[in-house]
Amino acid sequence: MxxxxxxxxxxxxxxxxxxxxxxxxTKTPKAGETxxxxxxxxxxxxxxxxxxxxxxxxxxxxxxxxxxxxxxxxxxxxxxxxxxxxxxxxxxxxxxxxxxxxxxxxxxxxxxxxxxxxxxxxxxxxxxxxxxxxxxxxxDWFRQPKPQAILQNLDINAxxxxxxxxxxxxxxxxxxxxxxxxxxxxxxxxxxxxxxxxxxxxxxxxxxxxxxxxxxxxxxxxxxxxxxxxxxxxxxxxxxxxxxxxxxxxxxxxLAYLLEAADDICYALIDLEDGINLNMLTYTEVASIFYELIGERPSSIHLPAHMSVRQSLASLRARAMMRLVNTVTDAFVTNNDAMLAGKLNGSLFDHCEADVQNGINRAKQLAREKIFNHPSKVRMELMANQCLHRLLDAFMPLAWAGNQAAPMTVPMSFEQQRLLKLLQPHLDEHRRELSDDHYHNVLNILDFITGMNDHEAYRLAQELQGHWGTVV
Incomplete structure (x- = not known):
């Protein structure tokens, strides 16, 4: 060819x-109208x-x-x-x-x-x-003993x-x-x-x-x-x-490779800044990664002495972003044929210069070691796990209510009836109802729970445990 x-x-x-x-x-899009x-x-x-x-x-x-x-x-x-x-x-x-x-x-x-x-x-x-x-x-919740009865009735994909x-x-x-x-x-x-x-x-x-x-x-x-x-x-x-x-x-x-790269850039640059603000990381740790991503020695970049830590990081971040955008887009064009054929291995960062790859990997490793495993974050994740397990314990049995193979009593208990009242507005909005299709029932309940923000989920889990008015 x-x-x-x-x-x-x-x-x-x-x-x-x-x-x-x-x-x-089914409408054919018209271009150039506005x-x-x-x-x-x-x-x-x-x-x-x-x-x-x-x-x-x-x-x-x-x-x-x-x-x-x-x-x-x-x-x-x-x-x-x-x-x-x-x-x-x-x-x-x-x-x-x-x-x-x-x-x-x-x-x-x-x-x-x-x-x-x-x-x-x-x-x-x-x-x-x-x-x-x-x-x-x-x-983790679906791997517990309680849901096994219903999982056994679903096909492998479900x-x-x-x-x-x-x-x-x-x-x-x-x-x-x-x-x-x-x-x-x-x-x-x-x-x-x-x-x-x-x-x-x-x-x-x-x-x-x-x-x-x-x-x-x-x-x-x-x-x-x-x-x-x-x-x-x-x-x-x-x-x-x-x-x-x-x-x-x-x-x-x-273009999904560009989305992935944009997410990784934020992960490598901005998420680390949050670590400094929460006293999980030091300026020196993060700045050294920024300098590597910029591709210059610290002595070659002169920042005004009066700059705060936040201002200094913002200045370095801007320089790093400029280089990363240029480097990633070069890799995108170089690997165009491989992407079109569906044969590109790894991310676009895997096809960038060695110092860029190393800087991104250092950022991810630093986050894993000092942010994701920080005691305060671990405690919050344990709380989050208990919170979601409480919501799933409460609502998920509604997915197989009336199914004799599942550990449910029929008719619904008072609590289950009231839980259904909380779920019903969500079902009505999406023009759905619970049925004999347990897989779709489960997904509809997950839609409801995962659609909550952190504060809504925490508050409802607390209320279901009898702690009225507990908010964050």
Whole structure:
């Protein structure tokens, strides 16, 4: 195949990948009607959604912190979206110069930027209360003896959805099912934005295995529950995503690599700053990583002596971000063919300069050692685990009420009837009801619980234990 043919085919592939078709809609998108593109509308729909607002009191790293200035999932998502926009625009500008036919007709670098920006805005929208600690708590609950009776009645894919529960899959469910368009089918975001959002476009069964209702502690990430498998298939067909060589799922959309890089940049730079503010890390520890990411010696960067620690970090962070955005977008263009073929191994950082790789890895290692294992964070995670287990203990038996194989009394007890009253407004809003389909009952209850923010979940768990009026 000639280079001209390769470039032409690449442009055609990108035309599919940047589709403005809305998942769940049969209308053909019209381009150029207004300055506000279909992708800008995606961003706006996300900003004004209930699920996005709930991120304001959901954990980024530190659950239920009362210290001002510490990141929540909302502020984190906003910052990731800003970096994602820069990555998308710069990558598209560089890519345009390498493709024989340039970017697809009617698509500008600014369009690519806002696609990545919108996807980044949504990247944590499915996270349960208390962040990753919440995911671990849900997985752990389904591995306890009580739920085993119901798990035995579910097929293998449904079991894996629960035993390996993933906020990423919950996010896809929110976007394509729960956050309703006035008609139906979720938010009806464009396929390009949903593709960029999907870091793991495969099912739990494609990356995990189960034996006797037990799953390895080394849970592998996935991005779609069995309940939304048809939506994933439709999305992949529209975008022309290739099948993965590692499993039966799909390969990532190339822009998902930029979303992942934007998230990692925030993780490496800004989350460490929170560690300083909470006295978990020192300025010296964090600044040394920033200097490595900048690619210069401390002696070559002259910061005014009157700068505070916060101002100094902000100055170094800005320099580091500039270099990372430039380096990552270079790696994106260099590896364009591999991404289009679904054959890129690792993240874009794995294809950057050695000092950039080392700086990112040092940042992650420092966070693991001194933030994630800090005694104050461990205590809060233990509290979060107990909190979610209490909510699941209370509400989840409603999923199999009336099922004679499960340890339930029939009719419902007074407590179960009142719990159903609390759950009912959620079911009514989404035009659902509990039925004989236990898998979907479980997911509907998880929608209710994981949709709470940290404070709502904590308060309700306290009230269910008889502690009236206990708030955070």
């Amino acid at each position: 000639s280079n001209h043919q390769s470039f032409s085919n690449a442009t055609t592939q990108w035309a599919h990948l940047l589709s403005a078709q809305r998942l769940g809609s 300055a506000r593109s279909h992708f800008h509308k995606d961003y706006d729909r996300l900003v004004f959604s209930h699920s996005f607002r709930q991120l304001n009191q959901k954990t980024q790293v530190h659950p239920l912190t009362n210290q001002l200035g510490i990141h929540t999932r909302l502020t984190h998502s906003l910052e990731v979206s800003c970096i994602g926009r820069s990555l998308g625009m710069m990558a598209a500008e560089k890519l345009h110069d390498t493709l024989d036919n340039g970017l697809p007709t009617g698509v500008s670098p600014a369009d690519v930027g806002v696609i990545v920006q919108a996807a980044c805005l949504a990247h944590d929208i499915g996270n349960p209360p208390f962040g990753h600690a919440g995911e671990y708590a849900i997985r 079991q894996l959805d629960l035993l390996a529960y993933e906020g990423n899959a919950q996010g896809f469910r929110l976007l394509v099912r729960n956050e309703h368009h006035p008609d139906k089918d979720g938010m009806r975001l464009t396929c390009a934005t949903l593709g960029a959002f999907m870091k793991y476009p495969w099912l739990a069964a494609h990356s995990n295995d189960v034996n006797n209702h037990r799953i390895s502690n080394n849970v592998q990430k996935f991005g779609c529950f069995e309940s939304e498998a048809s939506q994933l298939e439709a999305l992949a067909a529209t975008l022309h995503l290739p099948r993965s060589e590692q499993h039966d799922g799909f390969a990532r959309h190339p």
